[in-house]
Amino acid sequence: xxxxxxxxxxxxxxxxxxxxxxxxxxxxxxxxxxxxxxxxxxxxxxxxxxxxxxxxxxxxxxxxxxxxxxxxxxxxxxxxxxxxxxxxxxxxxxxxxxxxxxxxxxxxxxxxxxxxxxxxxxxxxxxxxxxxxxxxxxxxxxxxxxxxxxxxxxxxxxxxxxxxxxxxxxxxxxxxxxxxxxxxxxxxxxxxxxxxxxxxxxxxxxxxxxxxxxxxxxxxxxxxxxxxxxxxxxxxxxxxxxxxxxxxxxxxxxxxxxxxxxxxxxxxxxxxxxxxxxxxxxxxxxxxxxxxxxxxxxxxxxxxxxxxxxxxxxxxxxxxxxxxxxxxxxxxxxxxxxxxxxxxxxxxxxxxxxxxxxxxxxxxxxxxxxxxxxxxxxxxxxxxxxxxxxxxxxxxxxxxxxxxxxxxx
Amino acid sequence: xxxxxxxxxxxxxxxxxxxxxxxxxxxxxxxxxxxxxxxxxxxxxxxxxxxxxxxxxxxxxxxxxxxxxxxxxxxxxxxxxxxxxxxxxxxxxxxxxxxxxxxxxxxxxxxxxxxxxxxxxxxxxxxxxxxxxxxxxxxxxxxxxxxxxxxxxxxxxxxxxxxxxxxxxxxxxxxxxxxxxxxxxxxxxxxxxxxxxxxxxxxxxxxxxxxxxxxxxxxxxxxxxxxxxxxxxxxxxxxxxxxxxxxxxxxxxxxxxxxxxxxxxxxxxxxxxxxxxxxxxxxxxxxxxxxxxxxxxxxxxxxxxxxxxxxxxxxxxxxxxxxxxxxxxxxxxxxxxxxxxxxxxxxxxxxxxxxxxxxxxxxxxxxxxxxxxxxxxxxxxxxxxxxxxxxxxxxxxxxxxxxxxxxxx
Numbered sequence: 001x002x003x004x005x006x007x008x009x010x011x012x013x014x015x016x017x018x019x020x021x022x023x024x025x026x027x028x029x030x031x032x033x034x035x036x037x038x039x040x041x042x043x044x045x046x047x048x049x050x051x052x053x054x055x056x057x058x059x060x061x062x063x064x065x066x067x068x069x070x071x072x073x074x075x076x077x078x079x080x081x082x083x084x085x086x087x088x089x090x091x092x093x094x095x096x097x098x099x100x101x102x103x104x105x106x107x108x109x110x111x112x113x114x115x116x117x118x119x120x121x122x123x124x125x126x127x128x129x130x131x132x133x134x135x136x137x138x139x140x141x142x143x144x145x146x147x148x149x150x151x152x153x154x155x156x157x158x159x160x161x162x163x164x165x166x167x168x169x170x171x172x173x174x175x176x177x178x179x180x181x182x183x184x185x186x187x188x189x190x191x192x193x194x195x196x197x198x199x200x201x202x203x204x205x206x207x208x209x210x211x212x213x214x215x216x217x218x219x220x221x222x223x224x225x226x227x228x229x230x231x232x233x234x235x236x237x238x239x240x241x242x243x244x245x246x247x248x249x250x251x252x253x254x255x256x257x258x259x260x261x262x263x264x265x266x267x268x269x270x271x272x273x274x275x276x277x278x279x280x281x282x283x284x285x286x287x288x289x290x291x292x293x294x295x296x297x298x299x300x301x302x303x304x305x306x307x308x309x310x311x312x313x314x315x316x317x318x319x320x321x322x323x324x325x326x327x328x329x330x331x332x333x334x335x336x337x338x339x340x341x342x343x344x345x346x347x348x349x350x351x352x353x354x355x356x357x358x359x360x361x362x363x364x365x366x367x368x369x370x371x372x373x374x375x376x377x378x379x380x381x382x383x384x385x386x387x388x389x390x391x392x393x394x395x396x397x398x399x400x401x402x403x404x405x406x407x408x409x
Numbered sequence: 410x411x412x413x414x415x416x417x418x419x420x421x422x423x424x425x426x427x428x429x430x431x432x433x434x435x436x437x438x439x440x441x442x443x444x445x446x447x448x449x450x451x452x453x454x455x456x457x458x459x460x461x462x463x464x465x466x467x468x469x470x471x472x473x474x475x476x477x478x479x480x481x482x483x484x485x486x487x488x489x490x491x492x493x494x495x496x497x498x499x500x501x502x503x504x505x506x507x508x509x510x511x512x513x514x515x516x517x518x519x520x521x522x523x524x525x526x527x528x529x530x531x532x533x534x535x536x537x538x539x540x541x542x543x544x545x546x547x548x549x550x551x552x553x554x555x556x557x558x559x560x561x562x563x564x565x566x567x568x569x570x571x572x573x574x575x576x577x578x579x580x581x582x583x584x585x586x587x588x589x590x591x592x593x594x595x596x597x598x599x600x601x602x603x604x605x606x607x608x609x610x611x612x613x614x615x616x617x618x619x620x621x622x623x624x625x626x627x628x629x630x631x632x633x634x635x636x637x638x639x640x641x642x643x644x645x646x647x648x649x650x651x652x653x654x655x656x657x658x659x660x661x662x663x664x665x666x667x668x669x670x671x672x673x674x675x676x677x678x679x680x681x682x683x684x685x686x687x688x689x690x691x692x693x694x695x696x697x698x699x700x701x702x703x704x705x706x707x708x709x710x711x712x713x714x715x716x717x718x719x720x721x722x723x724x725x726x727x728x729x730x731x732x733x734x735x736x737x738x739x740x741x742x743x744x745x746x747x748x749x750x751x752x753x754x755x756x757x758x759x760x761x762x763x764x765x766x767x768x769x770x771x772x773x774x775x776x777x778x779x780x781x782x783x784x785x786x787x788x789x790x791x792x793x794x795x796x797x798x799x800x801x802x803x804x805x806x807x808x809x810x811x812x813x814x815x816x817x818x
Contacts, residue, residue: 010617011628013445014588015436018429022450027424036422037457041431041448044617048446072602072618106791111599131793133599152620154798208425219425274711276690280697284690284711285800291764293689293713299720300711302683302693308708308750341717355700391694 003034004060006052008068008077009151010043021066021149021156028160030221032168033177034062044074046083053084061144067151069134071113077148078119078137085141087121095119095126099133127163131155138167178222178230180205180238183255184248185215185400192216192245199240205233213392214257214400215250250400257399258286264406265296265345270373272402273341274300275312275333276395277324278351278366283395298343303333312336323359325350327378330367335376344373347402349394351383364390368398374405410584412443413469415461417477417486418560419452430475430558430565437569441577442584442632443471453483455492462493470553476560478543480522486557487528487546494550496530504528504535508542536572540564547576587631587639589614591650592664593657594624594809601625601654608649614642622801623666624659624809659809666808667695673815674705674754679782681811682750683709684721684742685804686733687760687775692804707752712742721745732768734759736787739778744785753782756811758803760792773799777807783814 005026007019022039029036038060042052049068056063068077082089095118103110117134120126127136127149134150136159147164149156184192193209196202196218205222220237224230242249251260265272276283284300287293303309306324310316313336314329322328330350338346351366352358369378379401383390414435416428431448438445447469451461458477465472477486491498504527512519526543529535536545536556543559545568556573558565593601598620605616605627614631629646633639651658660669674681685692693709696702712718715733719725722745723738731737739759747755760775761767778787788810792799 010615010630011619012432013435013448014439014628014630015432015434015445016628018427018432019448020427023421023424023427025424026422030423036424037452037454038461039422039428039450043446045446052447070602070618070620071599073606074615074617108597111597111603113599113603154793208420210425221423276693279694280702281685281690281693281695281709281711284685284713285688285694286690288689288711288713288762289800297713299713299717300690300709302690302697302709302711304693304697304703304706304708311708311750341720353697391698 001032001034001062002060003029003036003062003064004056005029005036005039006049006056006063006065007039007041008044008049008065009041010074012041012067013043021151021153024153024157025064025066025160028165029064031177031179033223044068044076046076046080049076049080050083053080057084057144057146063144063146064149065146066149066156069117069136069148069150071111071117071133075116078116078121081124081137081139081146081148082121085121085123085139087123089116089119089121091115091118092120092126095135102133127159129155129159131158136163138164176224176227176230178224178227178234179219179253180222180234181217181219181253182238182241182245182249183212183215183217183251184245185250185397186248187216189216192218192248195244196241199244200237205237213389214396216248218245250403256289257396257403259290261287261399261403261406262290262293262296264403266292268406268409270344270406271296271298271342272345272347273298273337273343275309275337275346275348276300276302277304277309277333277349278353279349279391279395279398280304282391283347283349283398286395286399298341301337301340309333309336313340323361325352325359325361325365325367327367327369327380330369330378331371331376334369334371338372345402346371347398349398351390351394353390366390366394366397368394368401370398370402370405374402374409377401377405410443410471411469412438412445412471412473413465414438414445414448415458415465415472415474416448416450417453417458417474418450419483421450421476422452430560430562433562433566434473434475434569437574438473439586439588439630442586453477453485455485455489458485458489459492462489466493466553466555472553472555473558474555475558475565478526478545478557478559480520480526480542484525487525490533490546490548490555490557491530494530494532494548496532498525498528498530500524500527501529501535504544511542536568538564538568540567545572547573585633585636585639587633587636587643588628588662589631589643589647590626590628590662591647591654591658592621592624592626592660593654594659594806595657596625598625601627601657604653605650608653609646614646622798623805625657627654659812665698666805666812668699670696670808670812670815671699671702671705673812675701677815677818679753679815680705680707680751681754681756682707682746682752684718684746684755684757685709685711686713686718686742686758687762688758688800688804688807689713691800692756692758692807695804695808707750710746710749718742718745722749732770734761734768734770734774734776736776736778736789739776739787740780740785743778743780747781754811755780756807758807760790760799760803762799775799775803775806777803777810779807779811779814783811783818786810786814
C-alpha cells in the first residue's frame with residue numbers, strides 16, 4: 001500500500017515548529033507495512049493545500065493529513081478535502097451536541113466558530129477526539145482512503161491509536177513488519193555501530209543506530225510475509241546483539257528508565273526520595289510521569305543553591321571542603337534526602353550546568369549518587385554542556401544507576 | 410521569492426528522525442523574506458527524488474535540498490540534480506585533493522566511494538564543508554537557484570551560515586518579512602480567533618493562531634519592501650490586538666513564563682521557593698531552565714504523597730478537612746515552602762493528574778497558589794487530564810500567577 005503524509009500549517013513553513021507528527025505517522029505506517037514515499041508540509045493556503053491533496057489523491061492509496069482542523073479561519077483542511085472530492089460539508093447534529101457538551105463540562109459556552117468542527121461530508125465518518133474539539137475524518141472513496149487528524153500531538157496520537165489503527169489493521173494483510181529496539185547506555189554511537197556490525201550483515205532485519213538522551217538505541221526492522229516469520233527473524237538477530245552488547249542493554253522498545261525503576265521499586269517494596277541540584281526538579285518530574293509513582297516516591301528536594309542543600313541536611317563543611325559538585329556532596333545529598341523523607345533509598349544529582357563553570361570545574365561535569373537500602377554508589381559523568389540536554393542526561397543517568405542497584409539486590 | 414525545501418532520506422519516511430533541518434531552513438528563509446510554500450520529504454529513490462525536483466524546479470525560484478550527499482550508493486542527490494538539468498558530473502581535482510587531505514589529517518585513507526563527493530556539474534559551484542566530507546552545490550541556471558546541503562545538522566547549519574547566507578543576502582533586496590507573536594492565557598483558541606477577527610482583516614500582516622501549553626499564540630507576519638515598512642505594519646496591528654486582548658497577553662516572541670518570572674524576581678529583589686504535588690518537580694525544572702536562576706530560586710519541595718506535604722509543614726488537619734487537592738492545601742503548601750526555604754515568596758501546585766480521580770475529585774482539577782511577600786492568591790483550574798500535558802499547563806499557570814502578582818507589586 002502506497003501511503004503519503006500531508007502536514008498542514010503555516011507555522012511549519014515558517015520553521016516555528018518541527019514536524020514531529022509526520023515522523024510519528026511515518027513510523028506507525030511502516031509498522032503496518034505501508035510504504036511512505038512522500039511527506040509534504042504545506043501552508044494554510046487553499047490553493048496550495050488543494051494542489052498537494054490532488055497530487056496525493058492521484059498517486060497514493062492512502063493519505064494521512066494532520067492539522068488545519070481548528071475552529072479559526074486559517075484552518076482549511078475540511079474545506080480542502082470537500083473541494084477535492086466535490087462534496088458538501090454539512091453540520092452533524094450528534095457531533096454538534098458532543099461539542100456543546102464538551103464546552104459545558106469545562107464551564108464554557110461554545111463559540112459559533114466551533115460549529116465547523118462538527119461538520120462532515122457524505123464520504124466521511126467521524127473519528128472521535130476526547131482530548132480536543134476537532135474530530136477527524138475517515139474518508140473512503142474510489143478505492144482510496146483519506147484520513148484527517150488534528151495537529152496537536154496528544155490529540156493526533158490518541159486518535160491514531162484508538163480510532164485509526166484498529167480500522168487499518170483490519171485492512172492490511174500479507175505484509176508484516178516487526179520492529180525491535182534495544183536501548184544501551186555507556187558506549188558511543190560509533191562503538192555500538194562497530195560492535196553491532198560484528199554480529200551480522202543487517203540486510204533483514206535492517207539496523208538503525210541512534211544517539212538519544214537515554215543512550216544509544218539499536219532499532220532492528222524485519223519484513224516478511226507474516227507477523228510470525230518477521231518476529232522469528234527479529235528474535236534470532238536480537239540474540240546475536242545481546243551476546244555482544246550484554247552489559248550495556250538496559251531496556252527495549254517503549255521502556256523508559258523511570259518506568260523500569262518504578263516496576264522494580266514496587267517489586268522490591270522499597271521507597272524512594274530525591275535531592276536534585278543541577279537537574280532542578282526534572283528527576284522528580286520524570287519519576288512522577290509514571291502512573292502509580294505515589295506508591296513508592298516519598299518526595300523530592302530541589303536544592304539548587306548551597307544554602308538549600310545545607311538546610312536539607314548536607315554538612316556545610318563537606319561542601320566547603322569538596323565543593324557542591326563532588327562525589328562526596330552527591331552521596332551526602334542522597335543520604336540526606338533518604339533521611340529527611342523517611343525513604344529506603346535516596347537518589348541525588350549535582351553538576352555544573354553551565355553556561356559558566358563553577359568551583360573551578362568545567363560545565364558538563366556531574367555526579368549522581370544512590371544511598372540507603374541498596375548501598376552507596378556514585379557515578380561521575382561528563383556531558384555536552386547544553387542546558388536542557390544535560391539536565392535530561394544526568395536525570396537519566398541517575399535513574400539507570402538506581403535501576404542497576406535494584407537489579408543487583 | 411518563492412522557495413521550497415526538499416529533504417532526502419529514507420530514515421525520514423520511516424519516521425526514524427524528525428525533519429529538524431526543514432524547520433531550521435524554513436525559519437532562515439522566512440527571515441530573508443522568501444516565501445516557503447512547500448516542504449517535501451522523499452526517500453532515497455532516483456525516480457521519486459527526480460519527480461519532486463522536477464516539480465519544484467517548475468514552480469519555485471529557489472530550491473534547498475538537504476541530504477543524500479554521502480558516499481554510499483543510496484546517496485543520490487547529486488545524480489538527481491545532474492539528471493534534472495541534463496548536465497554531467499565531473500570530478501573536480503581541487504575538491505578531490507581537499508578530500509584526500511581531510512582523510513590524511515585524521516590518519517585515514519580515503520575510500521574510492523568518497524570520490525563522488527568531489528564531483529561538480531558545469532552549473533554548480535562548490536560550497537565548503539569543513540565539518541564533513543560532503544561539499545554542497547550552489548547551482549544557478551535559467552534564473553533559478555538550487556542549493557544542496559548535507560544532512561547532518563551541524564554540517565548543514567555551518568554551510569548555511571558561512572557559505573549560503575552571505576551569497577543569498579547579496580541577492581535578496583526589497584523583500585522583508587517581520588514576525589511578531591503575542592502570547593495569551595485564559596481564553597480558548599476559538600475565543601482568541603473571534604476577538605482577533607474583530608480587530609482587522611489580516612491580509613497583511615497575516616495572522617496564525619495556535620494552541621500551546623503556555624496558552625494561545627497569535628503570530629502576525631508582515632511582508633513589505635523594506636524591514637522598516639514591515640515593522641510599522643506589525644506595530645499598527647499589534648496595537649489593534651493589544652486593545653482587544655489587553656488582560657490576556659502575557660508575553661511576546663521568545664518570552665517564556667519562567668524567564669519573565671526570573672527577570673521580575675531579580676528586579677524586585679525577591680527570592681522564590683516551591684512546593685509541588687501534581688507537577689512532581691516540573692515547576693522547579695522550568696524555573697532552573699533559566700540561566701542565573703540560582704540567584705533567586707531558594708529551592709523546591711516535591712510533595713507527591715500527603716505524608717511528604719505534612720513533613721514539609723502542611724497541617725495534617727487541613728488536608729483531612731479539605732483534601733490535598735484544595736484551595737486551602739495549595740495556599741498552605743506555598744506558605745510552608747516559603748517558610749521552610751527562607752524565601753520571600755512561595756509557589757505551589759496541587760491537582761488530580763489522573764488517570765483515576767482522587768478524593769472524589771475528577772482528573773484535571775488543579776490549584777496553584779502564591780503566598781508571602783506578594784500576598785496570597787490561589788487559582789482553580791480544569792485541564793485536559795493527560796498526564797504530561799496537564800503537568801506542563803499547571804506549572805505554567807503557576808508561573809503566570811506569580812508573574813501577575815510580581816507586576817502588580
